[in-house]
Amino acid sequence: MGELLRNGQVITTTVSGLPCEITSFIGGGGQGEVYSGKIRNQSVAVKWYFPSYLNDDPNIRERLSVSIQNGAPSDRFLWPMELVDMTGSDSFGYIMPLREARFKGMSDLIRGRVNPSFRARATTCWEVASSFMSLHSRGLCYRDISMGNIFFDPLSGEVRICDNDNVDVNKRPGFIGGTPEFMAPEIVSGRATPSTQTDLFSLALLLFYILCMNHPLKGRRILHIRVWDPPAHRKILGDAPLFIFDPDDSSNEAVPKSEDDLCEAGGNALAYWLIYPVFLRDLFVRSFTVGLTDPEHGRVRETEWQAAMGRLIDSILYCGSCGKQNFYDRDALQATRSAGSCWSCSQALVLPPRLRIGQDTIIMLNHDSKIYPHHLGAKQMNFNGALGEVVRHPSNRTLWGLKNTGTAKWVATTGSNEIKDIEPGKSITLAAGTKVHFGKAEGQIHA
Structure with missing residues (x-):
């Protein structure tokens, strides 16, 4: 139960003057508490600040007002809609869209309460990267990325990003530094x-974290730390960070579950790492080797x-024995x-037909x-x-085809x-050697 507001209490939006009735407590954190509320029968979320926090972050009201005026970078952000006040209170808050129940937190993922497919995980990663692209293109930075402010749909991978009161103009000095485990080393070390x-x-x-279920800098070295205090944070995450899969230094290597039953030192990552194709692993290696010390050139x-x-996502293939999702790795294949x-049942993978477009x-x-x-x-x-889209033949269930679901005609040349001519709504059989002219692009089906 919240301490700041109570069910049935009415607060008022500062611009439109609409009453907002508090209906239930959602959760709390270091800045304040979040409640659900109703405005004209529309459900919203309300974040209300601790008065003590406002003393530490005196510019927050101005920052929120600017964010509200500019609007959300995309619909993936649960963006502040309007400030709310209450007569006689020395604090205030803001309203934002209410997160739908289908969205789960990162803690649900790490603790195994949800187990999304690789396609859903990759889609979540794509959505997160796209959302931050839209934020950064406005000259803004998030300042406090953490597991607590990213939510995702385990089925589709769609995301929602909350705690957007931390967003500010790029490089502007401010009170918010971030969550230590998610800060860049140069922030941790000051x-x-x-x-x-x-x-x-x-x-x-x-x-x-989404793909490998562990922190990339917490490996063998944390097993020798008795107290995870600020000096330990600074050493492991700021002054001497080292990737758990660093190709040149194994002193902070990921530790198997047999040595660390809590899997805090990379046990989960060991299970996932080699499942992913080389091209993806190379990006993480760059991020957490060169990117640790050279932000301008090393970061992805x-x-x-x-x-x-x-x-x-394009590389996903299914194991013919157990049906689990695996990945086509062109580099490893060559x-x-x-x-x-298969990572799950160890049976040999058989490649499905594949479409090559360009090089x-x-x-x-x-x-x-x-x-x-x-x-x-x-x-x-x-x-x-x-x-x-790939479709099965309506009368011969052993035949598969590629269906034109767009509005433009394709032209196919068989082996x-x-x-x-493949008109909209029609299909071409998935046969090796078939070339498909999509208009501006041409592809060829390989067996």
Whole structure:
């Protein structure tokens, strides 16, 4: 139960003058408490600050007013809508959209209360990177990325980002420094203040958590720390950070579960790391080696993460024995001439048909695969408005095809040089050697 407001209490929006009735307590933190409320029968969330916090962060009202005036960077942010006051109170708050119940917190993921598929995890990572791209493009930085302010739908991967009262202009001095476990090393050690560059480090760290379920800098060295106090924070995360998969220094290597039953020193990451393709692992290595000491050149940009997560989604394939999602790894395939084995059942993987578009794009043609505008040349990557999808033949269940779900005609050339028009709503059989002219792009199906 909250301490600041009570159920049935009415507070007032400062601009529109509308009453907001508090209906229930949601949770609290270091800054204040969050409640659900109603304005004209519309459910909203209300964050109300501790008076003591306002003394520490005197610019917060001005910062919120600017954010409200400018509006949200995208609909993925649970952005402040309006300030709220209460007669006789020495504090205030703001209202924001209420998070839907389908969105779960990062703690639900780490503690195993939800177990999203690899596709959902990759989609969550793509959405987080895209959201921060939209924020940074406005000249803003988040300042306090942590597990507590990212929520995701375990089925679709869609995200919501809260605690947006921490957002401020890039490099502007302020009270908020961040959450230690998610701060860039230069902030932890006191050498820098929050900026878009430090946000990029925090972003990479968050993506690593989503995909590998551990902190990238907490490996063997933390087993020798008896008290996780500020000096320990500074040593491990600020002054001498070392990636648990550093290719040149194993002194902070990830520790197997047999040595650390709590899996705080990288046990989960050991289980996940080799599942992912080389191209993704290389980005994390760069982020947590060069990126630890060279923010300008070593940190991975949002656009790079977007492209990598799109490629990761395109690389998904299903094990023919147990049905678990695995990944096509072109680099490993070229080195070993093998598709590898399933991480779950250890059976040899059999590659499905795949569509190669240009030199760089390869899409695994699974039963649920889709072709999106960015595959066919659109500059902006998104996963809305599929232009093609894999479908099963209506009368011959052993045949699969690629269906045109867009509005433009395709032209296909089969392996026997037969030319076919694929009108919207029609399909072409998934046969090796078939070339498909999508308009601006051309692809070829490989077996």
